[in-house]
Amino acid sequence: xxxxxxxxxxxxxxxxxxxxxxxxxxxxxxxxxxALILTALVVVSTLMRxxxxxxxxxxxxxxxxxxxxxxxxxxxxxxxxxxSRDVWFVVGLPVYLRTVLDWSFWEVGTxxxxxxxxxxxxxxxxxxxxxxxxxxxxxxxxxxxxALPAAIATALTAxxxxxxxxxxxxxxxxxxxxxxxxxxxxxxxxxxxxxxVAMNVxxxxxxxxxxxLFGTVLSGALYQWQGLTACLWASAxxxxxxxxxxxxxxxxxAGRSRPVGARPLARVDSQSS
Numbered sequence: 622x623x624x625x626x627x628x629x630x631x632x633x634x635x636x637x638x639x640x641x642x643x644x645x646x647x648x649x650x651x652x653x654x655x656a657l658i659l660t661a662l663v664v665v666s667t668l669m670r671x672x673x674x675x676x677x678x679x680x681x682x683x684x685x686x687x688x689x690x691x692x693x694x695x696x697x698x699x700x701x702x703x704x705s706r707d708v709w710f711v712v713g714l715p716v717y718l719r720t721v722l723d724w725s726f727w728e729v730g731t732x733x734x735x736x737x738x739x740x741x742x743x744x745x746x747x748x749x750x751x752x753x754x755x756x757x758x759x760x761x762x763x764x765x766x767x768a769l770p771a772a773i774a775t776a777l778t779a780x781x782x783x784x785x786x787x788x789x790x791x792x793x794x795x796x797x798x799x800x801x802x803x804x805x806x807x808x809x810x811x812x813x814x815x816x817x818v819a820m821n822v823x824x825x826x827x828x829x830x831x832x833x834l835f836g837t838v839l840s841g842a843l844y845q846w847q848g849l850t851a852c853l854w855a856s857a858x859x860x861x862x863x864x865x866x867x868x869x870x871x872x873x874x875a876g877r878s879r880p881v882g883a884r885p886l887a888r889v890d891s892q893s894s
Contacts, residue, residue, distance in 0.1 A: 627741065631737050631738075631741075632733075632735065632736075632737040632738035633734065635730045635733040635734035635737060636730055638650070638730050639728075639733075640727060640730065641653065641654075642727075642730070643725060643726045689812060690869075691808075691871050692809065692813060692821050692824065692825065695759075695808055695809055695812060695825065695870060696824060696828035698759065698763070698862075698863045698870070699828045699829050699832060699863075700829070700831055701832060701863040702763065702801060702802065702805065702832065702859070702860065703829055704832040704833070704835045704836035704839070705855075705857075706794075706798055706856070707832075707837045707840060708836040708852050708855045708859060709853050709856045710733075710840075711840050712837065712840035712841040712844055712852075714787070714791075714849065715729050716844055717844070717848070717849040721783070722783060722784060732788070736791055736792075736795055739792075739795060740798070743795065743799035743800065743803075744799045744802065747803035750800065751800060751803075751804060754804045754807055754808065755811075755870075755871065756808070756868075756871050756872050756873075757872055759804050759808060759867040760864055760867040760868055760870070762797060763860055763861075763864030763867050764861070764864040766794070766797045766798055766801055766864075767857050767860035767861045767864060768857075769790060769793055769794045769797065770790075770853040770854070770857045771857040772790070773787065773790035773794070773853050774849075774850045774853035774857070777849065777853070778850060809821065809825045812871070836859070839852075839855060843855055
């Protein structure tokens with residue numbers, strides 16, 4: 622529920638973004654969003670109790686890095702997994718829809734919003750489809766996912782309607798990607814050291830953010846260089862890298878069939894996507 626709700630709100634953000642670009646333009650939209658963030662900051666600073674977010678002890682930055690091999694391999698796979706999504710979804714896809722297919726800002730924003738909301742629904746529903754995942758689950762999902770951006774890139778260079786290719790490709794890619802991401806988020810709790818769960822999860826999401834940053838920057842650079850197909854081929858390579866790294870994950874979760882307190886698939890993905 623938490624995961625789906627968070628992504629639903631992100632989807633609403635795409636709707637609002639497309640609407641603002643259509644109605645008031647880019648500069649005014651940025652000013653309005655900045656004012657909204659500033660308002661939220663003032664409200665939170667005023668109403669939040671001083672004890673929230675504080676700890677009794679402080680950890681040094683070096684303590685963020687895990688000595689657990691399984692956590693390190695999972696974090697590395699996570700970097701490439703999320704880079705594979707953002708390398709074509711964040712910059713390449715919306716720019717292609719706007720400049721090549723001549724979609725309006727509202728149409729682009731609506732497509733991305735619906736995709737993100739659907740992505741969240743699949744994440745929230747993942748426990749119904751996958752029971753007790755392990756390293757093998759993450760591996761075969763990654764290799765299955767790698768075929769999708771390659772297929773989309775191939776279809777775009779062939780005599781196929783690009784609108785149909787992208788919409789169908791987005792749906793299938795989002796389905797498999799959401800399941801893979803949910804499995805990763807289950808495994809980080811399964812692999813985390815019992816007395817360092819917060820540190821391990823924080824390190825894992827730091828890797829997640831690094832992958833998104835890398836994918837976003839590369840998305841713009843590759844699109845300027847060779848267009849959307851280059852972004853898609855990079856996505857395929859990144860997912861293959863995630864799959865290879867997943868081969869190094871433990872085949873089974875040692876010591877317990879699932880993380881303590883977790884449902885068949887843990888829903889900690891709400892911070893990552």
